[in-house]
Every structure is written in C-alpha cells, then in structure tokens.
Amino acid sequence: MKTGKSRILFLFGALILLLVFAFPLWSITLYAPQYPDGITMYIWVNKISGSTESVIQNINILNHYIGMKYIEPDTIPELRYFPYVVIGMTVAGIVIAIVNNKWGYLGWAVVLVILGALGIYDFYLWTYDYGHNLDPTAPIKIPGMVYQPPIFGQKMLLNFDARSYPHWGSFFLGLSVLTGIAAFVLKTKNR
C-alpha cells in the first residue's frame, strides 16, 4: 500500500477544500472613533456576513454618505456560482484520487491556484467598483478621494481605519493546494 499514502493525502486535500463553506475566506474590519469595537464584514465563498447580524445594513448606512453602492449579497453572482466551482473541484479531486494519477494531482493543485488567484482578482474588481463608482449626488464628496478598501493590509478611508486580511477559509484553500502538491511529490518519489 505504498501508493495509498499519496492518494489518501490527496483525497484529504480535496475534502478540506469543503471547509471554505464553514469559514470565511476574507475579513474586512473597519475601526473608527464611533466604532471602538470595530465592525467586521466576512466574505465567504457563498455569502457575506458580519460580526453582528446587521453589519451589512450598518456599513451601507455609512457608505451612503460618500455615495458608495449598497452592498447587496443577492446582486453578487459570484456568491451563487463559486460554491459550484468549489464542489466541482472537490468532485474532480475525488475522481483524480480514484484514477490515482500524479499529473492529475499536480494539475488539480495548479487549477486551484489559478482559481484562487482569479477569486482574489475578482474580489479586487468588486472593491475597485465599490470604491470608485460613487453616486455624484453623495452628500460627502472629497475631490480625488476613493474608498477602495485594501485587499491585504491596512488603509485609512476618511475616519475609518480599514483592515483586510485572509481568514480561515483561505487558509484551508491554501492547505488544499499544498496537500495536492505534496501528494504529487510523494507519488513521484515513491516511483
């Protein structure tokens, strides 16, 4: 059962990918004098949630002063089809594990990296859109000011100190990639 190890490892990687349904991929926390505890928005593969039930409403209320579009999870198509992509990758992973092909392992991991990168780029496009396409009738208009939150790190947006970092979901996604590669390496060595 020498080859079993890499197969089990690969299968494990394909399955922990499903943990992106249990944990958010990313978090954006806003601190301001009026929000000493901060308000946190969590971005999941299939939804947007917050540190309290009403976070999206509360962020939208704040954003309307600068003319930012309302964040309405129902209008973000990615939240509808990303879950299928994840499930598809897990299913593909299981099939590859059955076939037990080392190039399949590597290929799967590479596809996952590409998908992850596309996801982050997509996230960037959304934040760019929210931050730049502002309502011209907004009560607060500051020439030259854009409100795109950072993808990674910290940035001041008027009175808000915005901090954006990957969350556990991204960690598990990364772990899936690494186990895929590890399975490939293990299988290659065992030959």
Next chain:
Amino acid sequence: MKFQAHSNLYLIVAAFFALSCGNEQQSENGGALMGSNAAQKVYVQPGEHDEFYAFFSGGFSGQISAYGLPSGRLLKVIPVFSQDAEKGYGYNEETKPMLQTSFGFVPWDDAHHPELSQTDGVPDGRWIFINGNNTPRIARIDLKTFETAEIIEIPNSGGNHSSPFITANSEYVVAGTRFSVPIPNEDLPIDSYKENFKGSLSFISVEEESGDMEVAFQVLVPGYDYDLAHAGKGKSHGWVFFTTYNVEKAHTLKEINASQRDKDFIAAVNWKKAEEYLAQGKAKDMPASYFNNSYSDRTHMATSEERSGVKVLIPEECPGMVYFLPTPKSPHGVDVDPTGEYIVGNGKLSSDMSVHSFTKMMQAVDNEDYDTIISGIPVLNYESVLDGIVPQPGLGPLHTEFDGKEEIAYTTFFISSEIVKWKLDNKEILDRVPCYYSVGHLMIPGGDSQEPFGKYMVALNKITKDRYLPTGPELAHSAQLYDISGDKMELLLDFPTIGEPHYAQAIPADLVKPQSVRTFKLEENEHPHATKKESEARVTRDGNEVHIYMTSIRSHFAPDNIEGIRVGDQVYFHLTNLEQDWDVPHGLSVMGANNAELLVMPGQTETLLWEPKKAGVFPFYCTDFCSALHQEMQGYVRVSAANQDVALKWRLGEEEGS
C-alpha cells in the same frame, strides 16, 4: 530688585497661609484626607468601567438614577413614576398606560426604596423594584433594558412607604401602609381614626420567570403607621418585619401626638403561615379596584389592566401569623443581619438602639410569652425578645446595613449626622464618621442581602447646605462614598444626586453588564403600527384620525413631506427606527406639539399624538444628534384649514405616495 524680592516673600507667606487655612477648612468638612489615596480609589480612568452599578431612588423626582461606583458618575435616569419629556415617557402613546391608576392618569410619584431582585438571598441583577409612596404603587424595572417593565397599584393603602422590600427568592415584594386609612376607603370623619382606620400589609407575588407582579394577599392590621420593612433571611426566611410608629393612633399633630409612647412595635409577619391560611380559604374577598400596567419589549407598548378584589387575611382569624415586638421609640428602619438572627430596630427618638434576636423571638412565640394581645396580634415580651441594646450610639438612628464581615453593622444617625460602625454580638462601637449632612439611608452593595458585596458605603443625605457651589434656594441632595474595606471608614467622594434619593442599592457590574440590550430586533417588532421598510411608509386617514407610518434611518425620515392634514385632525406619528446599530436612537419633534418629543431606540416604534391647531406648514426634525447629516434630518407637514379639501399625499425625494 529689592522690592521684587520682598513681594515674592509676601506671596510665599500669603500662599502658605492660604494653604494652611485651606487644609484646616478641609479637615472640618471631612476632605483633608492627608496621606490618603482617596482620589486614586475613586478614579476610574476615561474609557474604563465602574465596579458597581448603584441605583438611587429619585424621591420626589419619581425616578431611579443609575450611577457607577466608585466614580459617582451618573449613567442614566430611568423614568418610573414620573413623566419624562426627555425620553417621551408618559407622553408618547405607548407609555401613557404605565401611569394609569384607579385615580386616572397620575404622572408623578414619590419613589423611595429601590430593591434588587434576589435569588437565594443574593441580588441577581434581573430586576429592580421601587415603591411609589403617594399613590401606592410598586414598579419593576428590567435591568436588561433599564426600562420600567411593570407598575402595580396597591389597593387598600395610603402612603406606600414600607415597600418594596423583597424576600430571599423574590417570592414577594411587600407594601405596608404608612398612612392608615379606612379600609375599604369611605367617607368618614377623620376623628373616628381610632375606630375606623386600618393598616394593610400587602404581599405582592413576583412570577419567577416573567417577573409579573400580582397582589397575592393583604394582612389587615391596626391603624398604625407602618414605616419600613425587611424580609427575614437564612433562619428567619419566611418572615417579614415591619416597623410601626403612631401606635398612639393620633390623627392630628402627629409630630407630638404620635411620639408619646415609650415603645412602638416591629410587626413580624409569617408569610409562609399566611400562605397556609390562604390555601385553607381563610382569606376574605374584599372589593377593590386597582391597575396593573405592563410594558412589552416585543410590542414596545404598555397595556393597562384594571384588577378587582383582593384576598385579605385578618390576624384574629389566623393565629400565629403576626406578632408585635415592642421596640423603642418610633423605630424607622428594621434591618435583618445576613444570618437572619439579629433584627435591628432603629428607634429614631430613642437614646439607645434595640436589637432583637430571632431565636429569642421564636422562643417567646413558643412559650406564648405575651404582654398582651391587640386585635388578635400577640405582643411579645420586650425583655424576652431583646438580644441587647447599643447604648447611646448617636442621635436619631434611622437605618442599618451590613458588609458581610463577621458581626459588623453600620447605622446612620440623622440628628448627629454620622454613621457608626458597631458589633452585633457585643454591641461595641468600633468607629464613627461624620456625614454632610443629616444622613438618612446608607447603602452598602448587597448590604441588606444574605451575602453583602461590601467594600463601599454610600451615605444618602437629607441636607446639603454648603457642600457644592450654591444654586439658589434649591440644592441637589448630597451623597458621600466611603471605603469600608479597612477597620476605619474612610471618606472618598462627595457627589450631588437627582431628586431626593432615599434608599439606593448597588450590585457588581458584572451581574448586569453582560445582559444589557444594545438594539431591539426590527424583525421581532410586534408593534401594531410598526413600519419595517422605508417602502412601506405611508399616511392613512380615517375620519379626522390620521396615521403617519414613518421610518427613520440615518439621515432622513420617510416620508418627510406630508400634505392633506387639516386643523382638528388627530395625527399619530408612528415612528419606527429602522437602525440596527448600537447607540443610534432617532428623536422626533413636531412644532407646536402639546406633549414632548419621541426618542426611539433602534428597532423600536413609538407614537406621538399631534393635534394641529392652526393652518400652515410646520417643520419636524430629529432631536438626537444621530449622524453627520443630522441637521438635514427634517421634514414638513402642511396643515390646511378644517374645511379645505387638500388631498393626502406624502413624499421622500422622488418617492411619492397618496
């Protein structure tokens, strides 16, 4: 140069005198505290929280004020018995029913004694009760919201002063009549007092889960003045003790005529026995009419219900239910130590203080060691029930509390204006501190419970005089905070209060803070006139009744232009605050409204009744500075003459409705 040196010297000398005079004056006023770290002990750093919540009765303000201790910072004034224009309490349609009584709408009372709910004899942080003395009532305040949740009127009562002292598991809060009256009340000559006037001791049950109050039964007692009370605890659980004065049964010039007898009584009521008699059907049904008003956090409305009839127990028919303990002399407070053994009678006109023993009382009861029997109530022999006296501790003892340390008691003395610390077992005096001035109640966190939290003591004073910057003839009542953790009581802080606090209670913040509500959930709002979405905002007319279903969210009302209102209309602004964020209330005020503003918490609905008197266009606006565009949070109502037929319509920006 020489001149300058001289003048410097003068300055130094002058400063020295100023400092030394200042010190002298300070120590006279109890402020010197040389070498003490009083300032540090009360200093709560900006942004930090106090260790205790303290709830001070408002006395003639009718409210409760919540303070933080040890800082003495005011946290909130909770409207209870008095209308509060600031919060719209008693002005908006939702809370008006809270102040309904059998006398109609009574928008004020005199609130004396806050009493925290208890579990196993220890304050549990669920509710705080307080009595209304003038139009006899008891209120229950929910400590999740710091709002008055219920008010019950006490029938067959006059002057609800010995109230609402609570039993160890919040089974009952009590209500004894300070002013005896004809029961049931009827038109009788006042000088028939001795024959016709009676007292009543009411036991108000508190439902375990909901806290709902109900008049369970009343004990009919002789026409004395029932002044204060405390429930037994530990070994004396099952009893409640009430002080009496005016056993002379005077009805005029009471200051002289009610102060003649050497001894008045402490009435000991065995409520477990009373429950037995009640179960046996010994109670008489007496006609009575009284109100029970409750506020719901789901509907955000109060409802007022009239109740009728009470169960009355007569001591003559219920032997073993009530006993009198002779106590010198017009005793004010009756305070039971944490073990339940010592019953301290603070005989306010007596030079000594009597301490009864519960054990001895029970022996006297068993031995039928009676001096006499009054209206079926055995008067126990004074010597038999007395544990001992505290000889000449001070002048005018009023109230005693305990800090949970072995056998230690603290008693206030009104006339000599001081608090005395003494030993319960040997009655030895350990320490005394002056109060500024004429202290009434004192308060130690948990100080009337089975397990006092101790550490601090507050003196609630009746006279202020020169303590603060003068404010004309009327002065705020003063309170002093003392550190009682050591052998000697140490004055830490002096702070003004609201109304006239009589009693106060305090509880560790950790027992209240975690359950404090931040917002009401909009989806759970069951108010019949709630508007949960801006798109549902509208105006309807039914005859001359107009209902405006309005919403508020930063930073606008919906709708904010309303036309088609006529003079003579009754206009109801039902404002729902759509916010779901902490500390974002919105206010609503309408020009010329004859009541007050609304102050609506997130997720809540409140209603302002406006009866426009003249035609014109009238602004309304948000009164609570809610946001950066708060000043823009405003609107207009157009009012037309009564005979004008202007169509009803409303608007918010591009959105119009009619």
